[in-house]
């Protein structure tokens with residue numbers, strides 16, 4: 001395969017929302033799911049989010065458990081997987097938590113029209129990959145990530161990046177934790193936003209497993225491809 005193995009991990013409410021109408025992170029899962037996600041992070045080569053998530057939540061995307069970080073080091077890896085932001089216009093704040101916390105490589109994917117001055121500043125803190133004229137070209141980006149030695153890529157949202165990756169056919173598996181709450185709101189982000197598929201284009205999934213975790217369920221899906 002000329003791209004990494006790609007999986008999306010997200011937590012959503014019982015009504016399929018990733019966060020509130022204010023687009024601010026809410027706690028959807030509990031301690032056990034937090035540990036599951038930390039373990040997934042520790043096992044992957046890279047974690048990717050969209051700039052919308054960085055601007056809303058400012059996540060550090062680090063591995064939280066000291067034992068898991070130590071195990072990565074023992075295996076000759078850096079404490080944290082590579083952390084990637086998909087950010088066409090180079091809007092990533094220079095003081096984002098992703099730069100401040102934890103060791104390991106940071107990658108900012110920008111488009112060729114991103115402002116040169118800001119790109120230069122980001123290059124002092126991260127590897128900057130330029131793809132796409134106005135918007136990051138996701139297929140090209142994942143190809144470049146593979147060339148950098150990234151074989152497994154965990155996508156942690158948000159709604160628009162999930163759509164970009166799924167609609168480009170770049171996702172192999174999806175893990176969704178469905179929590180015991182309703183968020184509601186027509187503008188609240190859902191698991192997949194973007195343009196949406198028409199009936200002839202619907203993406204088919206195969207259910208791999210269902211697991212009850214605390215008061216929610218974890219669904220694991222394999223992406224089968226377009227319906228026709």
Ligand SMILES: NC(=O)c1ccc[n+]([C@@H]2O[C@H](COP(=O)([O-])OP(=O)(O)OC[C@H]3O[C@@H](n4cnc5c(N)ncnc54)[C@H](OP(=O)(O)O)[C@@H]3O)[C@@H](O)[C@H]2O)c1
Pocket residue numbers: 009010011012017018019020022023024025026028049050051052053054056057086087088089091135136137138156157158159160161162163164165189193
């Ligand atoms: N519950 C969870 O598991 C979870 C996880 C993550 C996030 N969230 C929530 O999700 C929300 C953020 O989601 P979001 O949809 O606003 O933002 P997002 O998906 O994090 O980022 C979307 C942005 O990525 C950039 N992008 C660049 N190239 C793209 C491409 N080819 N395809 C798609 N996107 C591309 C676009 O901005 P540019 O054009 O400027 O590059 C786009 O607006 C927040 O409320 C956050 O709390 C929840």
